[in-house]
Amino acid sequence: xxxxxxxxxxxxxxxxxxxLSRLLLxxxxxxxxxxxHSCEExxxxxxxxxxxxxxxxxxxxxxxxxxxxITAAYMENTIVLVGNNLTSIxxxxxxxxxxxxNTSFITANTLFVNVPKxxxxxxxxKIYMVTTSSDTVAYDFSVLVPAPSVNRISNEYAHDGDxxxxxxxxxxxxxxxxxxxxxxx
Numbered sequence: 001x002x003x004x005x006x007x008x009x010x011x012x013x014x015x016x017x018x019x020l021s022r023l024l025l026x027x028x029x030x031x032x033x034x035x036x037h038s039c040e041e042x043x044x045x046x047x048x049x050x051x052x053x054x055x056x057x058x059x060x061x062x063x064x065x066x067x068x069x070i071t072a073a074y075m076e077n078t079i080v081l082v083g084n085n086l087t088s089i090x091x092x093x094x095x096x097x098x099x100x101x102n103t104s105f106i107t108a109n110t111l112f113v114n115v116p117k118x119x120x121x122x123x124x125x126k127i128y129m130v131t132t133s134s135d136t137v138a139y140d141f142s143v144l145v146p147a148p149s150v151n152r153i154s155n156e157y158a159h160d161g162d163x164x165x166x167x168x169x170x171x172x173x174x175x176x177x178x179x180x181x182x183x184x185x
Contacts, residue, residue, distance in 0.1 A: 046087065046103035046104070046106060047087065048087055048088065048090065048132050049085060049087045049088045049108070049132070050088055050131075050132055050133060051085045051088050051131070052085065052088065052131065052135060052137060053083060053084070053085045053086050053088050053089050053129050053131065053137055054083045054084045054085060054137075055081050055082070055083040055086075055127070055129075055137075055139045056082055056083045056084070057069045057082050057083075058070050058071070058073075058079055058080065058081055058082070058139075058141060059079070059080050059082060060077075060078075060079065060080070061078050061079070061080050061112060071140070071141060071142060072141065072142035072143070072144050073115050073141075073142075073143065073144065074115065074143075074144045074145075074146055075115050075116065075117050075118075075119070075143060075144070075145060075146065075170075076114060076115060076116075076117050077114070077115050078112060078113070078114050078115075079112075079113060079114075079115060080110055080111065080112050080113075081110070081111040081113065081127075081139075082109060082110055083109065084108070084109060085108060086106060086107065086108060086109060086110065086111045087106055087107070087108050088131045088132055088133075089101070089106070089111065089129045089130070089131060090130055090131065090132050091129075091130035092111075092113060092127065092128070092129050092130070093127070093128040093129075093130070094115055094116055094120070094127055094141070094143050095120035095122060095123050095124050095125070095126065095143055096120050096121055096122045096124075097116040097118050097120050097143075098116065099113050099114060099115065099116050100113075100114065101113065115143055116143075119145055119170065119172060120143060123143075125140060125141065125142045125143075126138045126139060126140060126141060127139045127140075127141045145170055145172070146169075146170050147170065148168060148169070148170045148171050148172075148179065149168045149169050149170060150166050150167070150168040151167055151168040151169065152166075152167040152168070153165070153166055153167070154166075154167075166181075
């Protein structure tokens with residue numbers, strides 16, 4: 001308490017209220033100026049470019065397997081396109097399924113993307129890259145569909161001849177590809 005009184009007496013003798021308000025105003029302006037200045041600078045911000053993208057190869061995102069090139073990937077896997085002018089891509093399709101692009105994972109030379117989860121209806125074994133100028137560039141790449149997986153079954157204790165409904169992923173409704181089920185035990 002005594003120190004505070006001494007500080008006030010010394011401070012008030014040297015500065016009057018006008019000087020103090022000017023000093024506070026100067027500090028406030030400096031802080032605001034610094035804040036606005038730092039918000040405007042994004043040296044690594046994503047900027048879409050023109051031109052045609054060129055994919056040199058496709059790899060997995062893990063650093064330890066970065067030297068392994070791939071020509072196919074399972075649905076929902078993350079892959080990396082490596083090439084040139086990849087910031088010109090505004091949409092990307094695997095066969096006929098659109099993938100989600102995240103600009104945080106796109107540079108001029110690399111593009112990280114997840115292979116879509118939906119089974120393609122038209123299989124072309126290509127990646128289609130649509131550019132900012134609406135040109136389409138194709139790259140050979142296969143999407144692998146995993147084996148069907150059962151998440152739920154309508155009747156776990158079905159008897160011979162009972163109807164059972166299987167719910168899960170990657171079931172293809174194609175009469176040319178019949179579903180065969182093998183029960184263990």
